Amino acid sequence: MSEPTVLSNRRGGVLRLTLNRPARLNAFTRAMLAELRSRLEEAATDPSCRVIVLTGAGRAFSAGQDLADLEPGTSSKVPDAAHLLEVHYNPLVKLISTMPKPVIAAVNGIAAGAAANVALACDLTYAARSASFLQAFARIGLIPDAGGTWQLPRLVGAARARGLALLAEPLSAEQAEAWGLIWKVVDDDQLEAEVGAVSDRLADAATYALGLSKRALAAASGNALATQLDLERELQRLAGAAPDGVEGVNAFLEKRAPRFSGETA
Numbered sequence: 001m002s003e004p005t006v007l008s009n010r011r012g013g014v015l016r017l018t019l020n021r022p023a024r025l026n027a028f029t030r031a032m033l034a035e036l037r038s039r040l041e042e043a044a045t046d047p048s049c050r051v052i053v054l055t056g057a058g059r060a061f062s063a064g065q066d067l068a069d070l071e072p073g074t075s076s077k078v079p080d081a082a083h084l085l086e087v088h089y090n091p092l093v094k095l096i097s098t099m100p101k102p103v104i105a106a107v108n109g110i111a112a113g114a115a116a117n118v119a120l121a122c123d124l125t126y127a128a129r130s131a132s133f134l135q136a137f138a139r140i141g142l143i144p145d146a147g148g149t150w151q152l153p154r155l156v157g158a159a160r161a162r163g164l165a166l167l168a169e170p171l172s173a174e175q176a177e178a179w180g181l182i183w184k185v186v187d188d189d190q191l192e193a194e195v196g197a198v199s200d201r202l203a204d205a206a207t208y209a210l211g212l213s214k215r216a217l218a219a220a221s222g223n224a225l226a227t228q229l230d231l232e233r234e235l236q237r238l239a240g241a242a243p244d245g246v247e248g249v250n251a252f253l254e255k256r257a258p259r260f261s262g263e264t265a
């Protein structure tokens with residue numbers, strides 16, 4: 001039996017998915033992308049799964065698309081980028097962005113190409129101090145994909161987005177944090193503990209409301225203020241009527257810690 005391309009480990013409400021092709025710096029093959037998506041789709045509809053952690057085995061998070069993984073029967077010597085985006089990367093990025101529960105990236109080493117942008121699609125991106133982010137695309141004559149051209153200007157502004165895309169130089173984890181590209185950089189030997197603690201905390205949180213928060217934030221950049229205010233009202237109506245909305249307010253009034261179930265309305 002060959003090693004699974006994605007390791008799946010469940011601890012309480014936390015699902016940890018580990019990209020597992022360390023000898024190829026966890027570069028994405030089509031089989032790996034399909035496996036990752038299938039694990040994420042299961043997690044999306046499993047109410048007992050409250051948070052997902054995505055990380056890499058070995059010294060890298062992932063080197064992006066495996067440039068040697070060709071479609072069988074093709075005469076081309078390079079992967080068909082548009083096809084891969086259509087069939088694998090675009091659905092993957094949409095799945096993470098619309099996941100009704102938090103997705104955390106634990107970037108343990110370099111995240112290059114599409115993998116950098118998959119990490120940025122996650123809700124909280126933690127990175128080891130020795131990790132880096134590389135929009136490698138220009139080096140091989142391609143453009144940032146997997147949502148990169150959408151995420152980068154929003155996260156770091158137009159000037160820095162252009163520099164990252166056109167120069168294709170690695171950005172250190174510390175610089176990524178300073179620019180607001182990621183949530184937090186932590187010492188290498190603390191990454192697992194820090195992500196473990198935050199994922200345990202989120203596994204006990206009001207999951208349904210967190211999913212609604214994601215929805216509202218994602219909609220904001222395309223909405224006028226008045227539209228966004230209407231959306232907030234509607235989503236708050238749902239959150240407030242859900243078991244955790246009632247429990248949260250009751251617990252506050254009763255001066256006790258809330259016990260959230262994560263249930264939908």
Ligand code: LHQ
Nearest residue numbers: 024025027063064065066067068079081084112113114136
């Ligand atoms: C790899 C890869 C890799 C195969 C390291 N593929 N083997 C979407 C749709 C369709 C088509 C194209 O792309 C996309 C989106 C994308 O993701 S495009 C961007 C693809 N990624 C890259 O261009 C990055 C390529 N990798 C690198 O530049 C370097 O490996 C980095 C800077 C990530 C790390 O450098 P080093 O630490 O020096 O490691 P290394 O280069 O020695 O890599 C270790 C091995 O992994 C090596 O194999 P070898 O047999 O020599 O030990 C590499 O060939 C292999 N590897 N990335 N993407």
